[in-house]
Amino acid sequence: MTENTTIEKEYILARPEDEVALLGAQDQFVTILEEGLQVTIKPFGNVIKVSGAADTVDQTLAILRNMSDLLAKGIKLNSADVISAMKMAGKGTLTYFKDFYNETLIKDAKGRAVRVKNFGQRQYIDAIKHNDITFGIGPAGTGKTFLAVVMAVAALKRGDVEKLIITRPAVEAGESLGFLPGDLKEKVDPYLRPIYDALYAILGAEHTTRLMDRGVIEIAPLAYMRGRTLESAFVILDEAQNTTNMQMKMFLTRLGFGSKMIVNGDISQIDLPHNAKSGLIQAQHILQNVAHINFVTFSSDDVVRHPVVASIINAYEANDTKPNGAKK
Known part of the structure; x- marks a missing residue:
C-alpha cells in the first residue's frame, strides 16, 4: 500500500441520539476534522464513514471515540474541544485528552463547565494554584486572559480573596487615546474590553456590574496601581508586553499578603x-529563578480559536525570523 492510497473505515455510533452532538450543529465539527486532517x-x-490516508483516518476514528466517551458522560463539546483533540492526535497524546474533563474550574454564567483545553492551559492553571505570581506568555487565543479571570472569580467565590483587581497599561495599538471622545474611563474601557467579556461570560453582565459598584471587582489602568499595597486580592495584569521595566517593577511590588498575581502578555x-x-x-530574564514565581509559555499549538488563527500566528512568526522580516 502506498502512502497516497485512500482507505475508508466506519465508525458506528453506540448511541444514535449523540449524532448531532458528535458532529456539531450543521456538521461544524465535521468541517473542522475534514480540513484539519484532510479526510472525508x-x-x-x-x-x-471516514476516508483518506490510513494514519489520518485512524486519528479521526480515535477522536470520534474519545468524543463519544465524553458525550456518554454528559459532557457537551464545542469547536475548541475538537481542535484540541485534533492537535493531540497529531502529537500522539490523544490518550490524555479525556483527562482534561476530570476537573471543572468553574461554571460560567450559563451554567456550563469551564475546563482546560490543552496541556499548555493545564500547566498555566497548575502554576496559578501553586505560585504567588504567575506569568503567562504567548499568542492571542491561548486563553490566558479568560483563564486568569476564571481562576480569580473562583478564588473570590471560595473566599480566598476579598477583591479582584484587573489592570493593563493604556498603550494604544497604533492609535491615540487623546483623539477619542469622553473622560479617561470612557477612553480606556475599549482597551479593557476582553476583560469585561471574560467577566460577563463567567459572572453575567448584571452580577459583574454589581460587584464593580461595590468595589469587589476593580478594573483600572496600570497607572492607578502606583502607591498601593494590594492585600487579600487577586490581581491580573493583562497586555503586560506593553509595560516598561519601571512599570513592571512597580506593579509586582504591589503584592500584599494573601494575594495572587497573574501577568499575561504576548511578546510578539x-x-x-x-x-x-x-x-x-x-522580567523573564530577571525573575526566572525567583521562588514563588512561575513562567508558563504558550505556543501556537495552544491556540483554541479557529484553526486558521494558529496558521496566521505561524505564518507571521516564520516571516519575522527571515533576514528581511519585520522583526521587532
Whole structure:
C-alpha cells in the first residue's frame, strides 16, 4: 500500500441520539476534522464513514471515540474541544485528552463547565494554584486572559480573596487615546474590553456590574496601581508586553499578603515606542529563578480559536525570523 492510497473505515455510533452532538450543529465539527486532517467524513444514520490516508483516518476514528466517551458522560463539546483533540492526535497524546474533563474550574454564567483545553492551559492553571505570581506568555487565543479571570472569580467565590483587581497599561495599538471622545474611563474601557467579556461570560453582565459598584471587582489602568499595597486580592495584569521595566517593577511590588498575581502578555505584539524595552521581556530574564514565581509559555499549538488563527500566528512568526522580516 502506498502512502497516497485512500482507505475508508466506519465508525458506528453506540448511541444514535449523540449524532448531532458528535458532529456539531450543521456538521461544524465535521468541517473542522475534514480540513484539519484532510479526510472525508460521510454520516449515514448511526454509521460515520471516514476516508483518506490510513494514519489520518485512524486519528479521526480515535477522536470520534474519545468524543463519544465524553458525550456518554454528559459532557457537551464545542469547536475548541475538537481542535484540541485534533492537535493531540497529531502529537500522539490523544490518550490524555479525556483527562482534561476530570476537573471543572468553574461554571460560567450559563451554567456550563469551564475546563482546560490543552496541556499548555493545564500547566498555566497548575502554576496559578501553586505560585504567588504567575506569568503567562504567548499568542492571542491561548486563553490566558479568560483563564486568569476564571481562576480569580473562583478564588473570590471560595473566599480566598476579598477583591479582584484587573489592570493593563493604556498603550494604544497604533492609535491615540487623546483623539477619542469622553473622560479617561470612557477612553480606556475599549482597551479593557476582553476583560469585561471574560467577566460577563463567567459572572453575567448584571452580577459583574454589581460587584464593580461595590468595589469587589476593580478594573483600572496600570497607572492607578502606583502607591498601593494590594492585600487579600487577586490581581491580573493583562497586555503586560506593553509595560516598561519601571512599570513592571512597580506593579509586582504591589503584592500584599494573601494575594495572587497573574501577568499575561504576548511578546510578539509590543506596542511600546521603539526605544522603550518591554518590562515583560526583562522580567523573564530577571525573575526566572525567583521562588514563588512561575513562567508558563504558550505556543501556537495552544491556540483554541479557529484553526486558521494558529496558521496566521505561524505564518507571521516564520516571516519575522527571515533576514528581511519585520522583526521587532
